[in-house]
Amino acid sequence: MFARRTHHNDSFSKHRASKSFTTSKQKRSFRDHAAAAKKMERSRKPENPPQGSNLTSPIVTLCVGVEQRLFAAHEDILSTSPFFAAICRGQFLESTTKRVNLPEDLPEVFSSVLEYLYKGDYYPRLLHNKRRNAWELEETAESNTESTVYHMECGQMLLKDTLVYCTAERYGLDELKRLALRKQGLQSGIQCSTILASARYAYANTPENDSKLRAHYLALIIRSRATFKRSGTMQMEMEAGGLLFFDLFVAMANHIDDIASIKSPRTPHSAR
Numbered sequence: 001m002f003a004r005r006t007h008h009n010d011s012f013s014k015h016r017a018s019k020s021f022t023t024s025k026q027k028r029s030f031r032d033h034a035a036a037a038k039k040m041e042r043s044r045k046p047e048n049p050p051q052g053s054n055l056t057s058p059i060v061t062l063c064v065g066v067e068q069r070l071f072a073a074h075e076d077i078l079s080t081s082p083f084f085a086a087i088c089r090g091q092f093l094e095s096t097t098k099r100v101n102l103p104e105d106l107p108e109v110f111s112s113v114l115e116y117l118y119k120g121d122y123y124p125r126l127l128h129n130k131r132r133n134a135w136e137l138e139e140t141a142e143s144n145t146e147s148t149v150y151h152m153e154c155g156q157m158l159l160k161d162t163l164v165y166c167t168a169e170r171y172g173l174d175e176l177k178r179l180a181l182r183k184q185g186l187q188s189g190i191q192c193s194t195i196l197a198s199a200r201y202a203y204a205n206t207p208e209n210d211s212k213l214r215a216h217y218l219a220l221i222i223r224s225r226a227t228f229k230r231s232g233t234m235q236m237e238m239e240a241g242g243l244l245f246f247d248l249f250v251a252m253a254n255h256i257d258d259i260a261s262i263k264s265p266r267t268p269h270s271a272r
Contacts, residue, residue: 069107082172159198166205
């Protein structure tokens with residue numbers, strides 16, 4: 001699911017936040033890393049399951065996607081999400097069957113969300129390498145795991161962490177959004193077409209004031225501009241237009257202005 005893809009053409013393998021897939025006994029998980037948790041702590045109640053929970057609350061059946069794949073979860077665990085809390089209060093939930101239908105969600109993505117609700121992370125885990133003082137994705141035995149998911153409605157492969165982020169936005173799970181964004185920053189070797197399709201999806205499924213995921217894609221394209229400049233996909237996408245590329249134009253203009261100001265600092269005007 002999350003293996004790095006090593007495309008040699010039209011990819012951005014050089015431009016990633018840090019290296020991944022190394023093992024060390026000094027690593028600590030995202031959930032267990034106290035310093036990082038304090039920085040990301042929110043004012044409201046934590047989203048992870050309450051400590052000491054005996055998981056004796058009613059079981060809710062969730063029917064996900066067009067394939068209607070079935071999942072089961074404890075009501076108390078689901079209710080840590082404001083989205084599901086409203087449902088479990090009886091707004092949409094059938095009181096006798098405890099069943100929720102989520103036809104627009106992707107089972108692969110929902111599985112990661114459910115894993116996060118129970119464990120505070122989703123596969124592959126985010127680990128902190130204390131020796132290198134860097135975040136990494138855990139090394140797994142499944143070397144062919146993919147970092148992308150096919151989205152039937154879009155008809156394209158999209159970055160799974162982006163899909164998790166957007167789902168977390170809808171479910172009201174801000175901590176999961178931060179986790180997904182950090183994991184996405186560790187991905188590498190993704191094709192330009194996948195990045196652009198994922199960026200469009202991010203723009204379509206996040207609010208206009210989103211300053212994290214949208215900014216991540218703008219910064220990524222700017223850093224990888226040499227690769228994107230050679231991309232025929234980029235040319236076709238830009239010709240199609242949209243808010244993504246207006247924001248990209250503004251971000252690149254600001255980037256050029258910042259470089260110009262560093263190289264040629266303004267001198268104060270002499271008094272007249």
